[in-house]
Amino acid sequence: MILTNRLFERQAPSREAKSLYIFCEGKEREYKYFKYFERIDSRINVEVYKLNPHDDNSPQGLLDLAENSFIGDKPKFTLQENDEVWIVLDSDPDKSNSREEQIKKIKSECDLKENWFVVESNPCFEVWLFFHQNDKVEEFESDDVCKSWKKKVNENYEGGFDSRRHPIFIEEAIENAERNFKANENRKPLKGSSEVYLLAKTIFNVIKDKIRKVKNNL
Template identity: 35%
Template sequence: MITRRKDYSKQAPSKNASKIYIVCEGAETEKNYFGFFEGLSSNLELIVIPPEEGTDPLKLMELARRELLDETRTHTLDFMQNDKVWFAIDTDTWEEEGKIQPLRDFCADQNGHISDKYDEVKPYPAWSVAQSNPCFEIWLYYHLYDTVPDIEDIKKHPSVKAFVNHCIAGGFDYQKDPARLKDAIENAEKVFSRKDNGNPELFSTEQYLLGKEIYGFVKPELQKLRNKLG
């Protein structure tokens, strides 16, 4: 559990706050990262939904269905308030196993039926996928670096996570480094590319798209925090 930073006061979400639900593979890393932004804006409520019975995209899809769509759901989506759902997933072996495209199709199907269920709501991308190749840690890397990592350097380490921790002295600091969100968005977008099948190329991440969503709400407070980092 990360100790809450003392350089800002947590703001309770307002009655009309938009919600961003993040259904993710990691039970700790993603939760710690996105937890940094909780309470930075009263106009945004971030809810992280960690995995329960498995981390592959199909299991996360079923988790989202139970938590957000079923009659026994735990959470409520309000499309009038522009609520959104993001799946933060790794490429891992899921692409080879054909488990990513069904998740993307599921999101497209949900988006296509919003106006069917709510006549007064115009269609918008309420359901989205943020895929990182090979894993979420490559997104953390772009908080401090603006170039694609060298694959030979990565091979010197047991994992991409270990490589990122090596690159960042002391490892990624979840209490301060997420304040570099604007840098990460710019760095990741600059080097981003897709394969012919639409999935991110190696060392590319769609997390910058989710980052833009969050940044739009927390920009003023985040700029103050970022200035303290120098």
């Protein structure tokens, strides 16, 4: 079965389109995943920030990149009314153990901004990808849990998860991730949970008819 966003009639965003500006810490997998949804429907414009090698992709660094993308004489993006900014993060701790505090801080800061959101996957983005084909949470006991998640995701697809094909199962991923979502009192997703379904809903609510039509015709 060939699944690719080339099956959709590509459209340039209309002037009335709502824009989503997405900032991910992953330089490849997250970027390629969300690029799948670019220009599928003229009513929504998905813009994914492409990290440069020198960019700081820590939680605080991503917030700084997002804020700086809309200011200055030559901003990278122009933020209009009703547009949304999304920061996509992992829970996996860094060497300095500063990550959790940074995430708490930027969630609080984004709460004060209109239409700015932070979504977190615990421990990594692969939890979100896992739910494209699975409706129950996996548990891993290994020392490198993220490595285990990546291996598990790739085992579910011949040749591994392909962001040119498999994001078409976004509807299933939303349903599975939301059904299995759990968080603690500090809004931190528990292991095996991902908040990315919140961002996915915003995209899918606009493009669902086209997604379903393509899937039905395959």
